[in-house]
Amino acid sequence: MNPDFRRSMQKLTLKKIARELDVSISTVSKSLKDSPEISQDTKEKVRAFAKLYNYRPNTIALSLKNRKTKTLGVIIPEIVHHFFTTVVSGIEKVANEKGYTVIIGLSNESFEKEVTNMQKLANGSIDGFILSVSRETQLKEDYHHLTETIDHGMPIVLFDRNVSQLECDKVVVDDVEGARNAVEKLVSLGCEHIALFTTEDHVNVGKLRTAGYREALDESGISYRENLVVKLRDEFNDEGQEERLRAEIELFLRNNPGVDGIFAVNEKYALTAMKAAQALGRKIPSDLKVIGFTDGDLSKFASPSLSTVSQHGIQLGENAAQMLIKRLEENNFDPPFQTVVVATRLVERESTSIN
Amino acid sequence: MNPDFRRSMQKLTLKKIARELDVSISTVSKSLKDSPEISQDTKEKVRAFAKLYNYRPNTIALSLKNRKTKTLGVIIPEIVHHFFTTVVSGIEKVANEKGYTVIIGLSNESFEKEVTNMQKLANGSIDGFILSVSRETQLKEDYHHLTETIDHGMPIVLFDRNVSQLECDKVVVDDVEGARNAVEKLVSLGCEHIALFTTEDHVNVGKLRTAGYREALDESGISYRENLVVKLRDEFNDEGQEERLRAEIELFLRNNPGVDGIFAVNEKYALTAMKAAQALGRKIPSDLKVIGFTDGDLSKFASPSLSTVSQHGIQLGENAAQMLIKRLEENNFDPPFQTVVVATRLVERESTSIN
DNA sequence: TATTAACACTATAACGTTTTCGTGGATAAA
């Protein structure tokens, strides 16, 4: 055998093995698949060779032939974001276990990037999508790229940011219940003037958590007061806008000294509120109790540590991957579709302790 | 035309267009590529049809034909980790701009997962790797999977966790300098007993940052004292081990009341140290000044906010992607290899303020 | 001895592209 064989081989293929061993490509393929059509001798010879030179079938060729890629496309609005990374790690875990690969696309909260990213992946690169729609998409309420994908026979599992008019599998957090539990907790701790820091209305999860806040108040016989609800503008989330967010929150706290509880729809709002309140001399949790949403490191390391509604992102991701893979393996892309609701859990820390 | 055409088409291909328009596949392909071989009439007809039914070439088929996938494989030790996500977002940005897709593999700090992930992707799915080796890989010092990949003609760009014996492009943070600057800062603020919280020795970045710590002390004429260096065990980073980490740090602080400055090689150690110190009644920054490494949200939102050595993960990712894509487009997989060093920047916050 | 069956392989088509090389017919030049 050519001594330079190893060097010359950029990538070993069936054809090269066949040429080297002086048999046909079919024989090589069948040998490696342990087909009964091939004699033991030949099989062993081929397999030894393949093993020696570390043959691995070309994934692309297989994808083309089988018309499936064993790859999941995941589109998320942001990756530098604790919640989404936990979801991705859940997806990746299940995907890997079942022999799937994960491709990640970032929309960066942009409608256009979401669309182009999907189009790029939809052309044969992946078998199905797991995605959370971007903020802009929710704002525009334009979901044609999603419906078209589904119509073309590619399954989608939506997560977290629900879009009720879309017919597909979904796995969502029980935002309403999570928020309700949080606010109920505040009430049970004696809070009577509970402020809500939430997003603009078009953000679905913000809306749902607001609804939960309201439910809890209703149940407790506390009247809902518009002026205790602060809708923070989207742009405050942008890089470098921390000060404006802080100013807005501080202004509110200054104007509402009677507030004794805060429920915020995310960690950032909650922590900013805590910092602003502390700067104003309010003691947490004695004067003011705070609960946030999304359980990340930020909450754990805050001073005082922040009680939060944990969303179980990993579980969410695992569920999403399972649902998608199930459809793919069963080759069932038709209704009925399923919506899995992942329960939240209130993690109590110092910001709501009673001492 | 068959009215059910749209429905029947799972995915539009050249062949289907050809059949429908009663021309050859070649003609369709050439028309879409605006070849001069084809008449205007035919071109227009084909293009109108393709546009109407939203034809997009099958990526997999193109990959097979061109023997390149326009996809980058990114292997990171962890995804629920601020630094790595910033790197990924930098990679993704550049990749997207240049028409590349990104596949993510997680090693979860495991050697075996790193190897299998790479093997899976190396078989045609991607054109090159960007990766940061897992902790276990560093521990074992087994890099055969990397050298083999390189030998097979697939370029690798290593980032952050450098492996000096590997011959490939690299983009690393200047850990030594970052650490030195941080410690110099502490010295300039009057600290004389500066503790170091670092990792076990086999973690490269820990070692480098430790070296920087030492350099700064040497320069400042402060003697290096072994007993001020705390090597925290890897396992303390695992989920649920926060208390043990905290206990270890607290013990040290209790035994070393004279410590007036802390440099920690990551955010977690720094924040845990701050919390422990505060619990022991030390005031930060007046009694004790603290600087961490890696600039994440944790540092910004801590109380007091934490000064850190910012690693510019995004830039790091951008550089890595640029280097890899350059090699791919130039088809140049040979030495010389480049090592880009991304400078760090000391971000000063409350934990080192002077008032 | 002629037929059949078993064996151990090879050839071929297909997946969806792109590209090189033909090719038939029309037109222009000789």
Next chain:
DNA sequence: TTTATCCACGAAAACGTTATAGTGTTAATA
């Protein structure tokens, strides 16, 4: 009229697989 030149298109190969359908040789059966 014959020959050369275009024009507009089609055929075929290739990328690396797998699966189906041959095929030639030997051995068993009638």
